Every structure is written in C-alpha cells, then in structure tokens.
Amino acid sequence: MSGVELDGIVKAYGALQVVHGIDLNVAEKEFVVLVGPSGCGKSTTLRMVAGLEEITEGDLTIDGRRMNRVAPKDRDVAMVFQNYALYPHLNVADNMAFGLRIRKMPKAEIATTIADVAEILGLTPYLDRRPADLSGGQRQRVAMGRAIVRHPKVFLFDEPLSNLDAKLRTQMRAEIKRLHNRLGVTSIYVTHDQVEAMTLADRIVVMNDGRIEQVGTPMELFNHPANTFVAGFLGSPPMNQIKGVLTETGAKIGNTEIKLQGAINGHAGRDVIVGIRPEHVTLGQTAETSSLPIELDLVEPLGSEALLHARYGNDNMVFKADTNGDIAHLSGVEEVHVPAHLVKLFDAETGRALALGA
C-alpha cells in the first residue's frame, strides 16, 4: 500500500499559521491534484510531503511509515520542480543519473534504467545534450525522467507546467496523464490552473487559505460544489452567483423567481446565493426553465460558442450560447432560461452548499 496519509497536518512559521489542518488520504496509484489560488498552502503542503518543509503538527504517513522526521532522500519520493532545476553543467543522461549515482547504483543498471525511461519519454536522441540546448517541453520531460528513474513510491509535482506556453501546456498535460496510466505511481500534483486539475486528477483537492474546501472527483466537484468558493473556482467562465431569498416556490433573485428542483421544506425567507453556470442556460424556453430577463452588454464570439456578458439589476453575469455559425441573432437576446435541476443553492452567510429535500 503506497498510499499517502495526511492527518491533521499543520504548518506554522512561529506564530503565523499557514496550513490549518489538512486531512487527506491518497490511495495507491491515485493521481490527486491540489488546486487553489496563490497562497492557499498547496505548495507548502506538497513540500511537507517531500520533506523540504518541517511539519509543525500532525502526522504524515507514506506506505504505513510515519515520515515526519525522515529526511527527503529516505522517503522514497521524487519531485518535479516548477523550474525543473536541471543541472546546467550536466547533459540529459547525467541529469537523470544524478540521484542514482549518489545511491551507488551499479553503472550497468544505471545505463539500462536511463535508456528505458528515455525511451518512454522520447528523450533517447537528446541524451547527450545540455539543458540549455533543449526546448521547454523537452526540459520538462527530463525533469520528469529524473523523477521516474528513481522508481519512487510517490511522485510529487510542483506546478510543472506553469512555465510553458498555452499550447505546450495542453500537450504536456496529456503526456503526464498518459505516463500516469502507464506507470501507475501514486502522484500528488499541485497547480493553480483549474483546467489542469479537471483533466489530470482522479480526485481534486480544492484548497483556500490553508484549508481544504472540498475533495472529490472532478465531476463531483463540478456538479456538486460544497461551497461558493469551489463553485466559483472550477469551470470557466466561473459560475454566476447572485444573492437571493428562498420563497415558498423557489428562489427569488431581484424580481425574478427561479424554479428549483426539490422541496423547500418551510425554509422560505432564508437568504441564499443562487448559482447558475454560464453553460447551463438555454435560449429556448421549456416547462422546467425559469425566465431571467437580462440587459445584454457584450457578445464575445469564441467560434462555435459565444460569451454573453449581461447585466441583471446590479449584478454582472456571463452566459454561454451556441452560435450555430452566426452571432447576429445573439445580439437581440433579452432573456435566458434557467433549468430548475441545474440551479445551485448556497447559504448566503457561510457560502455552504444547500440541498433540497426530495
């Protein structure tokens, strides 16, 4: 069981506490992504797992062993750094061999290991080159190669794609996913990019301000966000969130009542936040939709879709609509239609998700 268990992990610098108690179980072979805005403590948490930061409180267990006081090199973890940290004076082969040589692996074994891993990553023609002579994507692969040759129990990734341009990022994302499918090593991946989180993770851990906001599979988090933070973090453009009040029959925002799916159960009068994802609205009305009148401000064509920027009362909202090849018909839109079963409700005070009775 090469699982990683974080039990009440706290990080404090003197009196300042930056990570407030993380509980997380990463199962063997699982690919877990820690995602959140800058300063949320995800990198700190990762570094605590790596052993680069001291754990102030709580227990870290890898494969059944308590690792709090174990040096990084004895934890059997490998890390891919944001800026790759490739030794510029060594070529690709030597970069990958660095850790193996230190551990006094026999030369022949080192050679075969490197050859195999280079093969997997497509680095074989570049083994003799220095990092300076490689492209960004190639350097990234060498960094991963250096981690892979160690055959560790856990891979740790610290925002490895941040330094790549958008196109390369998309490419490398897929490669990382493929690698994981092939090698099946437990992985913890840190990023601030929610798209990376959604596409790579078996489970996503959304963090904010040193705390875990929610843990779950990408679709779980997308469809059932636990609070307004998670709701607004995943999905692009972000979910529209409008303040409203529960009534006997639905949720009222401004002068419009939005139909909901489920029983209100006598909670009318409760202040809520209504969440509507941009892509969930339709331009055509059906029996299950509520009509929301809007003042259209701007239409941004994206190709097959368009973004509609609109105002509702004092709130700015964004919606997505299909263009069907022509945006002219969109500029006259005066109302959108919200399907009842796709509306999300959150408590106005705490931001926590609310679910309605059956």
Place this chain on the structure above:
Amino acid sequence: MSDRNSDFGGLPVDELVAKADAALGQRKTRVRDSHWVRTWDHFRREWQIYVMLLPTIIWFIVFLYKPMYGLQIAFKDYSIFRGVANSPWVGFEHFQTLFSNDQFIRAVRNTVTISFYNLLFGFPAPIILALMFNEIINATYKRTAQTIVYLPHFISSVIIAGIVITAFSPTAGIINTIISWLGFDPVYFLTQPEWFRPIFVGTGIWQEAGFGSIVFLAAIAGVNPSLYESAVVDGANRWQMMWKITIPSILPTILIMLIIRIGNIMEVSFELVILLYQPSTYETADVVNTWVYRQGLQSGQYDLAAAAGLFNAVVAFVLVMTANTLSRRFSRTSLW
C-alpha cells in the same frame, strides 16, 4: 478519517451544516514534536554545513579576533616577559603620550592631508577616465587602451615604487634627465618633503585609476540607451549628454564609491609610503601606520604603537559607520 467534504449531495438543508460541524469536532488533538526533538533533528541532518563553516570561523577567531584581545596592551604597560595578562593597567596614559608627541600629531596630520589630496585628485581620475572611455567610438582602440591602463593595478607596489625611484633618481632618472635638457638643475626628488605628496598621489593614480574606472564603466553601461537617443533627437551634443544624462545617472555609484573612500581615510596605502619615503621626508610622508610600524615593529614600543593603531581603527570605524548611515539616507543603498 473521512474526507469530510465529499458527502454533500442529496441531504436536506440544515443537516448539511450540522454534519460538517460534527465532523470538525471529531478531530483528535495532535501532539507537536518537542522543541528539542526538532533541534536534534536539525543538527542530525544539517551537521555538514556547520562543519563547512567551522574552519573559517576558527580562522577568524585565531587571526582576527584574538589580536583584538591583545589590543588591550594599548591600555597597559606591556612587557614581553610579563605577557599581556600580567602587564599592569595604565589607563589612557599612552593616548596622552601620543597626543603630546609631535611626531604622532604630525603623522595624523599627514594621513589626513594625503588622503585629502588623494580624494581631490585620485577620486575623480577613474571617473573622468570612464567618461572618456565612454566617448571613444572605435571599439578596438577602446579595448586596447583599457587593457593597458588596467595593467599597473596588477603590478606589486614594490615594483611600482622601484620604477618610480629609478625614474626620479637624481643622476640616473629620466625625470632629471629631462629637467637638465630644459636647463635646470637636477632635483633629488625623493628626499625633498615638498615633493613627496605629489609623487605619491601621482603614483597612486598611475597604479589605480585605470582599474578603478571599471566600476564606473559598468555603471555607465547600465544607463538606458533610450535616454541618449531621445536627447539626440532633441538636438543635444555629446558634451551636454555627458553632463545631463551620464553623470546624473551614475551619481549613486559615485556616491557609494565616495563613501567607501571616505571610510578608508585612515588607510593611506602605507605600503607605498614605506617604499617611497625616507627619514628626510618624514615631515610630509610619515603617516599613522608608518609611525606605528617604526615605533612598534622596529623600536619595540608595542604598547604605544598599539594605542596609535587603536586610535586609527576607531576613527576609521566611526567614519565608515557615519558614511554608511548618510549613504542610506541619501541613496537608499548601503554597504551592508
């Protein structure tokens, strides 16, 4: 240990909040590893960097800090036989002796005067050189000239002094040769007190001005080229650009170098002084450190000489600290 946030789907309204709060309450109190455990861990893992640092620290203690302990002989009547610890205290007696000693006073005066002339002539020299180098268009010419003027810095003071002595020699030297061509009598330069300072400062400039210009050249190179370009379009000539763009831009560097210079006022390059002076020129040439050298190392009056050295060091220290504070206030950069 449940992932407490993952069960929100499908529950009635209030139960949600209640469930989450209940999960919170379930957390056990954790124990922190004690302070001593952490410290022990730290040294167990990091002992190597302490080992790396130790020889250097020991070196500093043995060669630079231990003499500071011996500095107390400035306040004692020191005798080699009794040693430092057993020599009796005499308080400020040595300092009183110093300040009533004409030769010492003269030495202090000379130190300040020579430093002043060094500052007046020797400080601007590298700056002027740098500004001039900046105006040279032909890159090869510039490079060659730079290579040549940097050279004297790498030559030892003994050699520099040897060349100067030979050149100014009364019978053999080129200077006197030229003087006799012009019809004047030869001058025995290095025995005349009034000639010492000019020769000394001039030699210093020859040795250090070239190399010293590197810092200023680097600063000039850091000036944004667009400033010059817009000035050209506005119709300025090179002379104006030098005064209005280059010099103001490198003013912070100049200020810092000036401060370093002032901090070193008491440090007249006394090696060069020793090499160039003679008893007949002591009047203008003898500086504090050469006086200390003769009194202490040659005459064996260790305690008095140590007192003089202490005076020197304390003055220098105060100067540097003051200069540093001023610099911090003016240019927001400092030597720390």
Place this chain on the structure above:
Amino acid sequence: MQKWSLYSRGDKFFAVVVSILIGMFTVATLYPFIYIAAVSFSSGFAAQAGKVVLTPIDATVEAYGYILRDPQFWISYRNTFIYTIGGTIMSLAFIIPGAYALSRPQLKGRRFFNLFIAFTMWFNAGLIPFFLNMRDLNLLDSMFGIILAFAVNAFNIILLRNFFEAIPQSFEEAARMDGANDFQVLWKVFIPLSKPAIATITLFCIVSRWNGFFWAMVLLQSEDKIPLQVFLRHTIANLSDDDEFAIVQTAAGFSAETVTAAIIVCSIIPVLIVYPFIQKYFEKGILLGGVKE
C-alpha cells in the same frame, strides 16, 4: 552609441580630443614600463649617467647575468610560487565551504555569523596586535604562517556567499531529493554552477599573493623564505650602499639601477604573460563583488 557619420562637427571634435587624451594617458601608463625595460638592458654607466630615455643605451645583458647567477633570486622566485599556489589553494579551501554554509537559509545563527565576518572589514586590531599574535602562535619566520595567516578575508567570502545565494533554492532541493548530502550538493552542483565567481576569487587571491610584500617582510627573517617582492625591496634599498657591489659593478657592465631594473622586469614577466587571459575574469569580478557587498 551613435554612428560616426551622424556626428555633428562639434561632436566629432569632442570625440577626437577625448581620443587624444586617452591616448596620452595610455602612453603615460605604458611608458614607465618601457623605460625600466630599457634601463635593464643598458650598460651600468649609461644608466647612472641618466642617458636612458626610451631605448637601451650601450645594450648589454650584464645586469640579467648578475641577477640570474644569484641563487637568492631563484630561491625567492620559488618562494613566491609556493606562497601563491599554496596560499590560493588554502584560501579556496576555507572560502568555498564557508561561503556555501553561510548562504544556506537553514543555518542557525546565520545573521550572527555574517556580522561576525563582516565586522572584520570595518575594524581590525592593528599592526602590533596582529604581529604579537603571530609571535604567540609561533608563526614568525614560518612559510606555513604566511600561507595560513592571510588565507581568508571577509570580502571574498561575502562575494562568493552572495553568488551562492543567487542560485535558485530548487537546485539544492532537487539534489537533496536525489539523495545528496551537503558536501555532495556543494561539490557536484554549486561549485560547477559558480565557475565565474570562483575564477574571480582565485584571481584576486593569486594577484594578492604574488604581489604580497609587507607582512612577508615583517614576519620572515630567513633569507631562504622571502618572496620575490621582498628580495626586490632589499635590492632597491640596499644595493646602492653595498660596498661589495660597488666594487663589482665598476668592473662589469651593470649598476645598481640596471640590476634593479632587471629584477623588476623578471618579476613582471609572469604577470604580463598571464594578463591577457585574465582580463575577462576581473571585469566580471568587479561586477559581481564591486559595490554590492
């Protein structure tokens, strides 16, 4: 830098004047060396009479002959090599690990140690206490003493420390995760990454050792331990008064002046040979250390 063809008349005049001035300064810098070389190859009489201006007069290599036959010259030359090479190696042995340790954020008491070292740049105990200390340590008249007592200075440590600090933390972290201990990180990662800075410091050490004079003069008594600069100094100071020499010189073709000049030329030659190669290093070095300490 503008193109010459776009310069105005006034600017052209200015540039020409500056070039001439620089030319004059360059010549003035160079001349003393040419002069001393000329003296060294001149006959003793010509030199004493002040006839040498630019070229050797009554050219002869007698002065060199005299010097090269003097065993003390060779002994001193050898000593200088010993002090330079031994001294530089010892310096690096202290400075490199020390600077590395000081650059690590995990070093406890880092601020204290940095202050401890920087303080010595602003205050030192002085000539006498230093001398007495050497005496107490039994390092008077000792070659090892010369090598050890001047091995370290705060400036070089701070320069290298700053350079190490500028290297991103992730290199050390990656090496640690790969299993390297601190010595290995320093040796295998940081030193290769710091070649320019280390080259600069090595250069400073070599120059300072090669030219070192004062303390060698003060601390060493035995003739067989003095370096070249001290030997030169003795020659300049004493040769003219040396009766024995006075007799010899009138017979042969050299004089105190030409002999002095010959020693000077011999001392400068190694510097001149090495000089072209080191130019790029010290220019970078000034930028590295220079004003920001």
